[in-house]
Amino acid sequence: MLRLLMRRYLGPACIHTSCVRQHGIRHSSSAENNTLPSISDDMPIEMKNPFEKEKQQCILCKMQITPDFKNVKLLSQFVSPYTGQIYGRHITGLCRHKQQQVEKEIRKAQSAGFMAIALKELVFMRDPKLFDPDRPFRPHKY
Known part of the structure; x- marks a missing residue:
């Protein structure tokens, strides 16, 4: 079965000694000329x-950061x-x-009393942004 498949793909010459020259297939010994490569x-x-x-x-x-209520600078990034x-x-x-x-x-x-409730502290307005609120990661339809 395997020999028929090999003949179909490589042609009839692959089972003979000319296999090495034509297709690069090497046989282990001259007695096993009719065997196919593994x-x-x-x-x-x-x-x-x-x-x-x-x-x-x-x-x-x-960044392996755990939020803490005393770290107001970090928490203010997530407030409008x-x-x-x-x-x-x-x-x-x-x-x-x-x-x-x-x-x-x-x-x-x-x-x-560490953070304001109604708005963001002016001190933290110039902090670098972690995200852009105008361009959300997953925008919704409206």
């Missing part, structure tokens, strides 16, 4: 999927400067766990 030599190699996308991580998980509302996950790009932690710590900092 199929394991022609198996595909293992490799990583080149089309697979990298796993997205939120910025806090990537005009309304004082906490940005949602679709804007901040945080994972669900870190977003819940940030919201909890912001509320704790506001109740402790």
Whole structure:
């Protein structure tokens, strides 16, 4: 069966001694001239999927940062400067766990008096942006 397949793909000359010259196939000995090369030599190699996308991580998980209510500078990045509302996950790009932690710590900092409730402190207005609120990670329809 295998010999017929090899003849179909390589032609009738591959079973004879001229195999090396025509197709580069080597036989182990002259007594085994009618044998074919092993199929394991022609198996595909293992490799990583080149089309697979990298796993997205939120910025806090990537930098291994845990939010704390005393770190007002970090927490103020997730609050709107005009309304004082906490940005949602679709804007901040945080994972669900870190977003819940940030919201909890912001509320704790506001109740402790470290952060303003209605708007953002002017001191933190010039801080570098972790994300752009005008261009959310997952925009919605309207």
